[in-house]
Amino acid sequence: MEPSRNKNSREPYINLFFGVLIPLGLFALYSAIKGLRFETPPPGLIILFVVTVFFGSILRFQLPRTKIHLTISDALIFLSLLLYGGSVAIILGTLEAGFTAMMLRRQGVRMSWKTVSINVLIATISVFASSTAVIAVFGPPELLMGEAVTSQLIMILSVMAFSQFAVNSVLVSVWVSIKNSETLWRVWNEYCFNALVMFLCGALMAGIATKAIYQMDYYMFIAVAVFFGLVYLTYNRYVQDVKSTAAEAQEAERKRAEDAEQHVRELEHYVHELQKSTEALRESREKFRHAAYHDHLTNLPNRAHFIGKITELIDKRSKEDHHRFAVMFLDLDRFKTLNESLGHSVGDRLITHVAARLSNIITHKGVVGRFGGDEFAILLNGVDGEIDTLELAERVRRQIAEPFSVDGRQLFTNASIGIAFGDKRYVTAEELLRDADIAMYHAKTSLSGITVFDPNMHARAVQLLELETDLRVAVKRKQFELFYQPIVTLSDGRIKGFEALVRWPHPSRGLISPADFIPLAETTGLIVPITRQLLRDACIQVKKWQEMTDEPFEVSVNLSGKHFEHPNLVEQVKEVVEQTKITPSSLKLEITESAVMDNAETAISTLKQIRETGIRVSIDDFGTGYSSLSYLHRFPIDTLKIDRSFVNTMEEGSENGEIVRIILALARALKLDVIAEGIESIHEFHQLRILGCEYGQGYMFSRPLQAKDIERMILGELPWRNALAEAGFGMVSHDTALTQLKWTQ
Numbered sequence: 001m002e003p004s005r006n007k008n009s010r011e012p013y014i015n016l017f018f019g020v021l022i023p024l025g026l027f028a029l030y031s032a033i034k035g036l037r038f039e040t041p042p043p044g045l046i047i048l049f050v051v052t053v054f055f056g057s058i059l060r061f062q063l064p065r066t067k068i069h070l071t072i073s074d075a076l077i078f079l080s081l082l083l084y085g086g087s088v089a090i091i092l093g094t095l096e097a098g099f100t101a102m103m104l105r106r107q108g109v110r111m112s113w114k115t116v117s118i119n120v121l122i123a124t125i126s127v128f129a130s131s132t133a134v135i136a137v138f139g140p141p142e143l144l145m146g147e148a149v150t151s152q153l154i155m156i157l158s159v160m161a162f163s164q165f166a167v168n169s170v171l172v173s174v175w176v177s178i179k180n181s182e183t184l185w186r187v188w189n190e191y192c193f194n195a196l197v198m199f200l201c202g203a204l205m206a207g208i209a210t211k212a213i214y215q216m217d218y219y220m221f222i223a224v225a226v227f228f229g230l231v232y233l234t235y236n237r238y239v240q241d242v243k244s245t246a247a248e249a250q251e252a253e254r255k256r257a258e259d260a261e262q263h264v265r266e267l268e269h270y271v272h273e274l275q276k277s278t279e280a281l282r283e284s285r286e287k288f289r290h291a292a293y294h295d296h297l298t299n300l301p302n303r304a305h306f307i308g309k310i311t312e313l314i315d316k317r318s319k320e321d322h323h324r325f326a327v328m329f330l331d332l333d334r335f336k337t338l339n340e341s342l343g344h345s346v347g348d349r350l351i352t353h354v355a356a357r358l359s360n361i362i363t364h365k366g367v368v369g370r371f372g373g374d375e376f377a378i379l380l381n382g383v384d385g386e387i388d389t390l391e392l393a394e395r396v397r398r399q400i401a402e403p404f405s406v407d408g409r410q411l412f413t414n415a416s417i418g419i420a421f422g423d424k425r426y427v428t429a430e431e432l433l434r435d436a437d438i439a440m441y442h443a444k445t446s447l448s449g450i451t452v453f454d455p456n457m458h459a460r461a462v463q464l465l466e467l468e469t470d471l472r473v474a475v476k477r478k479q480f481e482l483f484y485q486p487i488v489t490l491s492d493g494r495i496k497g498f499e500a501l502v503r504w505p506h507p508s509r510g511l512i513s514p515a516d517f518i519p520l521a522e523t524t525g526l527i528v529p530i531t532r533q534l535l536r537d538a539c540i541q542v543k544k545w546q547e548m549t550d551e552p553f554e555v556s557v558n559l560s561g562k563h564f565e566h567p568n569l570v571e572q573v574k575e576v577v578e579q580t581k582i583t584p585s586s587l588k589l590e591i592t593e594s595a596v597m598d599n600a601e602t603a604i605s606t607l608k609q610i611r612e613t614g615i616r617v618s619i620d621d622f623g624t625g626y627s628s629l630s631y632l633h634r635f636p637i638d639t640l641k642i643d644r645s646f647v648n649t650m651e652e653g654s655e656n657g658e659i660v661r662i663i664l665a666l667a668r669a670l671k672l673d674v675i676a677e678g679i680e681s682i683h684e685f686h687q688l689r690i691l692g693c694e695y696g697q698g699y700m701f702s703r704p705l706q707a708k709d710i711e712r713m714i715l716g717e718l719p720w721r722n723a724l725a726e727a728g729f730g731m732v733s734h735d736t737a738l739t740q741l742k743w744t745q
């Protein structure tokens with residue numbers, strides 16, 4: 001709406017301007033036509049007309065680095081003024097302006113007929129003003145040119161150019177200012193310099209051409225015109241070159257800018273990618289760091305993390321003497337068995353539950369970590385004293401002893417806890433952890449399940465480590481030897497069988513008794529290969545003796561509680577029986593009461609499988625394992641072995657005598673055999689017989705002997721060294737002893 005309103009508001013001014021121009025222009029044109037003097041125009045004039053009208057505005061060029069366009073038409077109109085007078089110049093100016101406007105319209109420039117007319121009128125009036133000024137000052141110029149000296153010519157040219165400039169610039173400025181609604185002064189100011197240069201150049205060219213025409217002959221003028229034509233073409237070419245070079249340079253610049261922008265974009269992209277990958281790298285580094293210092297199952301700090309933390313505290317303690325801290329080392333009892341019997345995923349879940357329970361107890365008091373398997377550690381920073389730490393350990397043990405619900409099943413476990421306090425003697429974290437670990441091993445065999453480290457333990461641990469190394473060698477080299485202790489029928493003194501008891505002839509320490517290495521063999525798992533080897537040896541040995549004597553000797557082999565939990569136990573025993581071809585009923589496995597009671601339900605199933613093979617089972621050390629009577633009758637067993645401790649302290653009317661009597665009554669009720677262990681005196685022997693005990697073994701009859709000695713004994717070559725002999729019967733043979741025994745009845 002706005003532009004059209006503007007246009008409408010300008011229209012009257014335009015019309016007014018047009019209305020002023022029309023009479024002026026028509027008057028100029030009328031006076032020009034009236035002033036024409038010749039009947040037939042000379043050929044030079046015709047050429048000038050043609051060139052001016054048709055080519056004048058085409059032959060134009062721009063002054064380099066300016067907006068000024070010089071056309072040859074101005075020069076030609078001036079030239080016509082100088083050579084043929086004002087009338088010719090005015091008509092020529094009018095025609096040239098009209099033709100140029102038409103050309104522009106044909107080329108597509110939007111121009112109304114009013115605008116075309118105004119352009120033509122301004123041109124007519126300007127040339128009219130210019131010719132009128134020259135004639136008024138100098139008289140008709142065409143008459144002066146023949147004699148005009150250069151200074152006069154310059155004057156004429158100046159008047160001509162300035163008068164044309166004045167009228168033309170004013171009229172054009174008025175017209176543009178009306179059309180564009182701009183101030184007259186602004187338009188004139190912008191336009192005037194260009195117009196002045198245009199007209200001055202035109203006048204100069206016209207002056208030079210006039211001078212040339214009058215001072216040179218016709219051919220010379222043509223040559224000069226050709227020369228100027230060439231100069232013009234060369235100049236035009238040069239300008240075009242400059243333009244195209246500038247355009248190329250501009251294009252190259254634009255391309256460079258585009259390239260630079262593209263590079264910037266690419267660079268931004270790379271920077272972004274780099275930032276992303278740096279971020280990803282940082283995250284993955286963080287993940288790796290976390291994984292390196294945490295346990296993947298429980299997400300608790302791991303050993304490496306703990307070492308770092310303890311090292312920090314050791315450093316702190318070296319600066320602040322009073323600062324105290326402690327490390328608790330925890331191990332779950334029977335975890336391996338649970339893991340193997342219920343599967344590793346249940347084991348893993350149990351570990352996760354234990355971790356959560358520990359974290360709940362410890363909270364801010366310290367750091368809980370997992371070192372793998374069923375091993376946990378707790379770092380307590382700033383502990384008050386040993387009593388507080390022990391109380392906390394007690395709480396931990398009580399909480400861990402509470403049942404865990406895993407997969408709808410209730411699982412029970414206990415924690416053994418070793419504690420080491422971070423005192424001055426510790427320089428490295430590893431030393432402190434090592435000592436907490438040693439204390440934990442002691443805790444496993446202690447009643448409370450909690451042990452605080454003391455330096456003697458370390459020495460023992462070192463010994464134990466040496467022993468473990470030797471034990472591994474002994475297993476590889478099959479260095480173990482079985483001793484056999486006869487089991488005697490108390491009623492007739494006959495040898496019913498033998499208990500196989502292991503000895504380790506250590507290359508430097510001599511004969512090591514089982515009490516000194518079986519626990520170690522159990523914790524290291526070496527007990528399994530050792531027992532399998534001993535089982536085989538014992539079966540081969542006893543089968544040999546059976547064949548030598550035709551006696552149905554039995555052999556009892558001790559089975560460790562740890563081995564009893566082994567999932568392949570039954571297959572292993574069966575394999576030995578098949579390989580050695582011993583009658584299964586000749587083999588008896590001795591399992592301690594505590595081993596079967598620890599996990600009664602599993603024990604019952606294992607015992608059943610053993611009994612199904614024909615192999616028999618004894619409960620060893622009976623009376624020490626707090627057997628639950630409700631279980632006892634369910635155990636598929638053959639024999640109870642009364643522990644030596646009851647036999648040794650058995651006196652008439654004593655408490656232990658009563659226990660032996662009850663065990664015998666119980667065995668009778670459950671239809672079990674009974675073997676009394678550790679019969680050392682004739683008194684014990686008598687008492688057991690009176691109480692109705694069927695079988696016995698002990699030093700009174702024989703100490704455990706090497707196989708070769710047993711062999712001599714059963715073949716009657718070895719005198720039977722026993723309590724009867726010590727009581728004054730001298731060294732007697734096997735048969736004599738039996739006679740003696742019978743005699744004592």
Ligand code: C2E
Binds near residue numbers: 518559644677697
């Ligand atoms: P145990 O199975 O209760 O074996 C009986 C222990 O009492 C044997 O000790 C034997 O020498 C000892 N003994 C027998 N009669 C008397 C006596 O009249 N007086 C005294 N003071 N002791 C007597 P040993 O051979 O030192 O074995 C100790 C324990 O080591 C065994 O107790 C058994 O639990 C374990 N053991 C022995 N051999 C093996 C084995 O091959 N495998 C396993 N797993 N354990 C074994």
Ligand code: MG
Binds near residue numbers: 499558590620
């Ligand atoms: Mg035994």
Ligand code: MG
Binds near residue numbers: 621643644
């Ligand atoms: Mg025993």
